[in-house]
Amino acid sequence: MVKTSSTALTEGPVYVPGLPREHVAEKYGIPLDEIAKLGSAENPHGPSPMAVAAIAAADPKFDIYPDWTAKPLRDAIARRYGFDADCIVCGAGETEVISMIVRAFCGVGEAILMHDPCFPIYRIFSTVEGRVPMLVRMGEEFDPMLDAYVARLAEKPRIAFITNPHNPTGKLLDEPEVRRICDAADPGTLVVLDEAYIHYSETDGMMHLLHDYDNLIVLRTFSKAFGLAGLRVGFGVSANPELIRPLRNIKPTWNPGHMQITGGAAAVFDDDHVARAVATVVQSRKMVEAEMQGMNSFRMVPGCRSNFFLTEIVNPDLDSTKVFNGLLERGVIVKDGIDIEGLGPRYLRVDLNLKRHMQRFLGALRDIETGSDA
Numbered sequence: 369m370v371k372t373s374s375t376a377l378t379e380g381p382v383y384v385p386g387l388p389r390e391h392v393a394e395k396y397g398i399p400l401d402e403i404a405k406l407g408s409a410e411n412p413h414g415p416s417p418m419a420v421a422a423i424a425a426a427d428p429k430f431d432i433y434p435d436w437t438a439k440p441l442r443d444a445i446a447r448r449y450g451f452d453a454d455c456i457v458c459g460a461g462e463t464e465v466i467s468m469i470v471r472a473f474c475g476v477g478e479a480i481l482m483h484d485p486c487f488p489i490y491r492i493f494s495t496v497e498g499r500v501p502m503l504v505r506m507g508e509e510f511d512p513m514l515d516a517y518v519a520r521l522a523e524k525p526r527i528a529f530i531t532n533p534h535n536p537t538g539k540l541l542d543e544p545e546v547r548r549i550c551d552a553a554d555p556g557t558l559v560v561l562d563e564a565y566i567h568y569s570e571t572d573g574m575m576h577l578l579h580d581y582d583n584l585i586v587l588r589t590f591s592k593a594f595g596l597a598g599l600r601v602g603f604g605v606s607a608n609p610e611l612i613r614p615l616r617n618i619k620p621t622w623n624p625g626h627m628q629i630t631g632g633a634a635a636v637f638d639d640d641h642v643a644r645a646v647a648t649v650v651q652s653r654k655m656v657e658a659e660m661q662g663m664n665s666f667r668m669v670p671g672c673r674s675n676f677f678l679t680e681i682v683n684p685d686l687d688s689t690k691v692f693n694g695l696l697e698r699g700v701i702v703k704d705g706i707d708i709e710g711l712g713p714r715y716l717r718v719d720l721n722l723k724r725h726m727q728r729f730l731g732a733l734r735d736i737e738t739g740s741d742a
């Protein structure tokens with residue numbers, strides 16, 4: 369029998385994505401455009417129009433290899449954020465860059481620091497690749513427990529992941545907090561600051577810290593505020609090109625392809641689209657926060673600065689899977705807390721999206737609370 373290189377590859381954790389609209393439409397007979405898709409943190413206004421126009425106008429060059437380092441995209445990102453193109457590595461989504469980082473900077477059996485809960489991919493890639501997740505449990509109301517996190521840094525993990533704002537809680541660390549982590553990290557620990565959702569925090573993020581720490585990489589994605597989750601483009605940036613070279617060497621050589629390069633290079637300048645998405649998310653956040661205050665069975669976990677938030681199920685007769693299924697029947701897709709390791713059955717992760725989708729979510733929660741039929 370053919371064996372895998374590690375049993376974790378067959379027995380380890382598996383990513384559970386948000387469900388597609390088609391699943392709910394087919395199962396419950398609800399029209400596709402009525403379904404509120406609130407489980408994948410996608411853009412409420414679709415793809416960046418600048419990216420769509422650039423891709424439509426481009427010569428697709430399907431028969432020609434793209435530049436294997438995605439040079440035109442690196443040049444655009446470099447211009448946008450003021451770094452040298454040699455300080456940037458691109459991938460087919462940020463997820464691919466995360467996978468490259470795990471393999472390039474941490475050996476089998478070595479430790480990778482992360483919060484519990486965290487973006488499940490950090491833990492999954494670490495585990496299935498034989499690296500060891502070092503978990504810092506979040507505190508009450510998902511306090512990031514910086515003292516505990518910094519204490520674990522003293523054990524010199526090879527990589528330390530920080531997500532800002534955090535997934536799945538939406539909590540935001542401020543600059544002194546992120547600096548505290550960078551200052552505490554051993555020079556041999558790679559600090560990875562994942563800013564996938566940074567636009568929704570209405571801050572500029574902390575790429576400027578790269579100039580102060582040469583063991584720091586910042587990750588960004590085109591999947592969220594730029595609306596290009598289906599295109600698959602993401603990147604990492606560091607002021608230290610020595611961190612970028614190994615990533616380029618371990619990268620699946622010709623990723624990303626021409627369309628990803630073209631779309632990403634246009635989207636990175638699409639400030640109007642980003643602003644529109646952020647305005648919608650911020651408005652919906654306020655509306656949902658106010659509406660949920662009137663509920664007895666459910667509570668919004670406070671302090672969210674992202675395009676999703678945690679719903680706590682306070683009614684002991686309900687759990688996340690009951691509510692998740694009740695929402696599905698009513699045409700609302702969210703993320704069940706049991707599918708995010710470390711989160712569990714008292715929580716749901718729910719996206720902030722167009723007002724009509726949030727109203728459908730709130731109406732469905734009220735129905736579940738009062739026991740009304742779907």
Ligand SMILES: Cc1ncc(COP(=O)(O)O)c(C=O)c1O
Nearest residue numbers: 461462463487535564589591602
């Ligand atoms: C924290 C975080 N980083 C990265 C990603 C993945 O981004 P991409 O679609 O670019 O692979 C996600 C997606 O959910 C995420 O939550």
